[in-house]
Amino acid sequence: MNIRPSIKIYFLLAMFLTGTVTIVGMSAVAVSYFFSGLDVAMTNFVRSQATEITLDGDNPVTIGELTVATRWEALPFLIQKNLNKDDLEPNVLIKEIEGIPIIDHPKRAFFAMKVVSGKKVRYAGVILDKKDKVKRGNKPPQFLYILLVAFFAMILFAVVLLLVLRKIASPVEKLKEWAKSLDEEKLSQPRPNFHYSELNTLADIVQTSLSSVQDSLDREKRFLGYASHELRTPIAVSRTNAELLRKMITKQLAQDKQLAVLDRIERAGLTMTDLTETLLWLNRQEGKSLPTSEVAVGELAEQIASELHYLLQGKTVDVSLSTDDTQLTMSAGLYRIIITNLIRNAFQHTFNGKVVIEQSNDHLSITNQNYDVDEHSETDDLGFGLGLELTEKLVRQYGWRYEVTPTAYGRKVEVIF
Structure with missing residues (x-):
């Protein structure tokens, strides 16, 4: 099946694709910055708490989800199970998240850091469990609002795009229908207003071009009408005298009489030439004078x-x-x-x-x-x-x-x- 190209559809798809890609890209950047911000906040929180909490020997200290110890082995078993001690670097947060955080709160999240301050080394771990969040209120993830904003932004962009396209397409459709309906009578009438200066200019060009073509057709019609009207007499004279000359030759009449008839035929030919040149001059209207x-x-x-x-x-x-x-x-x-x-x-x-x-x-x-x-x-x-x-x-x-x-x-x- 042949699909006819349409500027309207092309413009709509191009603008919608551009807007969607832009919104999705900016939303992805926002989500990325959101998670990066969480990592920075968690890193600063763990480092500051691990440095400020006072430990009693090798005994770990647990405050809420945070556990601080002098040894890796003193951290909770789940942290040791889900995170690898070999991945630790000084003052760098490592993590393991269960679930897809973009869709919902993660089931569990494990964070650990080796905090080095001077000669003092401490290990800190955080365990976040979804069950605790449910107890506090089952609210959607914060970054989900970013996705919702992106979704509604795309819908708003599509609606605005359709309205703008309709605002533009309506005068274009009007121009198309006007151009299709142009005839000899409408060409002499003032053109409608198509709201936009570009469309009005295009309509003027169309009207001027078709008017020029119509004028040419009118001139040709007038020329044919004038020519058929004016050439009747010299043609009739030529035919009549040609028949007369044939009879005179057949009857072998005097040569001077034959020459007189021939003169009339020649004059009729010259008359047709003069008439044709005059009518062509009148039809062209180029400002040239007749000889x-x-x-x-x-x-x-x-x-x-x-x-x-x-x-x-x-x-x-x-x-x-x-x-x-x-x-x-x-x-x-x-x-x-x-x-x-x-x-x-x-x-x-x-x-x-x-x-x-x-x-x-x-x-x-x-x-x-x-x-x-x-x-x-x-x-x-x-x-x-x-x-x-x-x-x-x-x-x-x-x-x-x-x-x-x-x-x-x-x-x-x-x-x-």
Whole structure:
């Protein structure tokens, strides 16, 4: 079975193990010092008593658990049995304990010391029996309190650790759920507060990164939408003229007529190139300017109107064009996108009426009058939304003047470049 790594579990185990080892280690040190303190206290007690007690010849003196004698053999039999005389060193306490003192009072404990003071040598022995302790009160060993404190310290440490982990894990879980639920709508909303500055910073990074990705996706979607919309006309022109050229070649018509058709195909190809470059520029938004050239705005408007004339097939529409020979320094692709969308929109939404295209200097106006307002013309919105959106975006980005004025039977659009 695969166990998925978890920071929460890892942190919990690492901290609990560290705390437990620390508490157990400090408790072991405390117990060690406890027993060392008992040994020091017993050593000082035995030495002082053995030196101060007055003996009557070789007769030993017993006071409570302590026996003092001038000879080893005069000490109680149990001390001689459980301790070895050869282990004695001057003023060093030796001992033997029956039982496990960490768990309970020892059953019996035997202590002995060879006390040397000047030329005077004495032997002292102590016998501690659990039975005597029971008579005085069956209290737990003193060092047992150290173990109890250590045990409760570990429990307290674990509880505090769980509370701290929960305090930290809750905002982390909240951040995880928020990040999983992020969509296009939530990306535009302010992020929640995750209590800790580090988590808030991480949330900002996540939101910024996903917003950047979403912006890229939106730009790609817009580019695909604009490209499919804008390239329809030059593609249609290319296909129509390619079919026409094939028929002219088959019928062996005059070469100049074939070359005229070929010119239209080439212009359509160049138009697609200009449109693609313009849309890529608009999509990248890197601050780079489009290449400009001298554009005969009137001539180009007439050419676009001719290319889009197929939209008027089957309709009763009168098209009026009025242009001059003004040339403006601008991007031909950008101009073509704007004028194509405006003329296409006028042609598509006029079924019985007229379209007036007027160009003078840097001013262009397109007016459509649709006298036959029926259900079809009201609901047909083919290309209108996307084309108008792109037109307004380009005009606004270049700072040109753009106005749409509703009329009795249609609308009038004016652009000043």
